[in-house]
Amino acid sequence: MDWFIAPDYWLSRLVFQRALAAVYLVAFLTAAVQFRALLGERGMLPVPRFTARVPFRRAPSLFHLYCSDRFCAGCAWAGCAVSAALLAGLDALVPLGAAMALWLVLWVLYLSIVNVGQTWYAFGWESLLLETGFLAVFLGNDEVAPPVVVLFLLRWLLFRVEFGAGLIKMRGDPCWRNLTCLHHHHETQPMPGPFSRWFHHLPKPLHRVETAANHVTQLAVPFLLFTPQPVATAAASLMIVTQLWLVLSGNFSWLNWLTITLALPTVRFPGGDAPASAPDTAPLWFEVLVLAVAALLLFLSYHPVANMLSRRQVMNRSFDPLHLVNTYGAFGSVNRVRYEVILEGTTDEVPHEDSGWQAYEFRGKPGDPRRRPRQFAPYHLRLDWLMWFAALSPGYAEPWFGKLVERLLEGDRATLRLLRSSPFPPDAPPRYIRARLFRYRFTTRRELRETGAHWVRAYVREYLPPTRLAGPAQRL
Template identity: 80%
Template sequence: MDWFTASEYWLSRLVFQRALATVYLVAFLTAALQFRALIGERGMLPVPRFVARVPFRRAPSLFHLHYSDRFFASCCWAGCAVSAALLAGLDSLLPTAGAMALWLVPWALYLSVVSVGQTWYAFGWESLLLEVGFLAVFLGNDEVAPPVVVLFLLRWILFRLEFGAGLIKMRGDPCWRKLTCLYYHHETQPMPGPLSWFFHRLPGPLHRVEAAANHVTQLVVPVLLFTPQPVASAAAALMIVTQLWLVLSGNFSWLNWITIVLALSAIRFPGTPPPVAAAPLWYVCVVLAAAALVLFLSYRPVLNMVSRRQVMNRSFDPLHLVNTYGAFGSISRVRYEVVVEGTLDAVPRADAGWREYEFKGKPGDPRHWPRQFAPYHLRLDWLMWFAALSPAYAGEWFGALVERLLENDRDTLRLLRRSPFPPDRPPRYVRARLFRYRYTTWRELRETGACWERTYVREFLPPTRLT
């Protein structure tokens, strides 16, 4: 069945699979280290409360059958172990059916996590990892050559990811059409990185070049993925360069990295393919059935992509098999941050001894330079950025966060960079205030050493104590 496989992509498959296993490993590690404070039994949005009101058909998950923090942790660490085994190449030592079953394990485990993760897992890259991970199940191993149809569907994901993001920008904020969005984006993006200050201080004309290059990469280059080689490889390589630029300019969890992983599958690496047997009939039938399902489910994402009312990051099926993507259809011109403080004083006056909690990734102390965390995902820090945009984004969980801080909850404090209170002396009151942040100028940076300058705007949450 020469029509079914493309043996020249054997190395592309190998690189893709090992890179995807790395992303899986990061995703499970993130879940294992953060879940107790976010969705654990005593978390801000507990899983038991969620599964009690949302049926399995809407949120398919193992945790509908049973939930405990220990069981959830076991699933996450099992996902880490299987991902590490795939990274080490265990799938190549198994028969094709065994390799497919092994790739199915992290997909099913991560689907279980995302399905009950609620707002903490409502990011596009969660669905993207599940969609890519599902196709990886059918990519085969060293026993068979890579199936053409699966390689095509991986490019189909990459096309929808990039082209959809390009369309939503052109339909959204006028600054994308005027090529001025990057005048603001590096300063107002969710979580700046260590080089974001320098990117923001690039000359205006270069920002316009960045924006124009983004449009080319997202609206023109994706079409070239479906052209003959070596054009398709060149298009994928250009996407990788663009994603590495984004990696340098900010912290976007594993979004950039899984986009790079997808692009790697479209590059035809040089090398002589090893001899393999013809694909067995059962394998051909399974792969074609999966491909037909994916193409059928692509109907609604395609309609959304061509619609004038295009939405971003939406799943149209509970298994997240085919989704729609997009980011930054609108750009904030001003950066706001919620600063959380506590005091030991008995009376929470304005001049009380308020002490600031420091987060790991989000801006706080103006002198604290941002660090590189991606592809690791700081979920609380990201949600704090949304909370600063509008209190409506924090309605479900912010009150619970304050309650945990008032209790000096160990798991919650582990999500922070530093708590200003000793473990045995929790604050009597916690408050939150909204500040406007802006990057300092070159002169201010030299004089003060601070990368941020902040100005008080208003109260976000009045002083609150445990009742």
């Protein structure tokens, strides 16, 4: 038997590849639906303007070679098609080289989107998907058993995701150390889910247990990934359970689902050995290529490890433009109060406080207090997430918020499709738009029964004064 391969992880690889293809599919679908409004030629942060000032070597992307809304949409939909084909098992029906090429196509397409995505794609799970997707290129198909070294690199990646997140918490907000962060987190997280209110109202002692269990899972359990079976399987399974708990309590795009996917290759499924007809060796060219890539990735791990061990650890940073090896982390600090920016428009010629201001409703972020939060993850509502950051500080919104208001004043159809509802049709946009900042909190059980509202909100201050277009085609 070839030392290079691990035939007893045959089924583990298969489950991992299908799960990763599903995550890729969601990621490309998100891009296909939202790209025009966010990054298109008339988007809030146009890609052509970005590629004109940022050289290829700093942000490698197909869109440096050519960029149009149609081409960008074509790349996103092509990614959807290839992802769906791999989800259906196409890689098992083609030669090893062709299967690797299919996974490489997905990685190149998504890298091209992320590297021009600017603020809209500045999330840790973008780099995590790229790093995971790059490793998937070298995991093989039915012509060869899973390479041991790639399985190790997947565990190494999962270790950095969990351990890095645990360290950033312990070094960050004191509430993680005194076990009180979850007194606030479920209410103040970027996008609550349908059960977040229930989690928020759990007894505080149980919140402390949640926090302590999180520390154990992120700071101790990751080391068990490198132990013999069945201990490694138990460690990965505990991580999966923890991630499912997070799936129930919030909307974190595909972060939790991708972390679950990363844990799957460590799980040794019963009866998951290679079939008797499977080759018991790997092609020489495949071994040489995998070992060379593994050596490169281990060399590139220096900076992420140095960051992870540093007292000045930073979250979610890439150290190379290809996002091959990155550092991860989440919620080094937890907000105690939830703020929301509410956008309102009016058709009045001269706006005043008694004008008929009507609110725009977003798909995921809180707005109407009576509307219960919905589950959207793993789909990523990028505008909704950035609106959460905008409520924290106007500085986060500076690159794009003015463009958003401008597009709403123009009745831009692509932008309106990002919203749940608009009180103004595209052909009759408002004359003025304003933004106001509100403080939100979950209702108590009694308040929910009496009012039917899931949130209570209080006006804080003006965020943007009534604003209009200077002319039909002019900017604000």
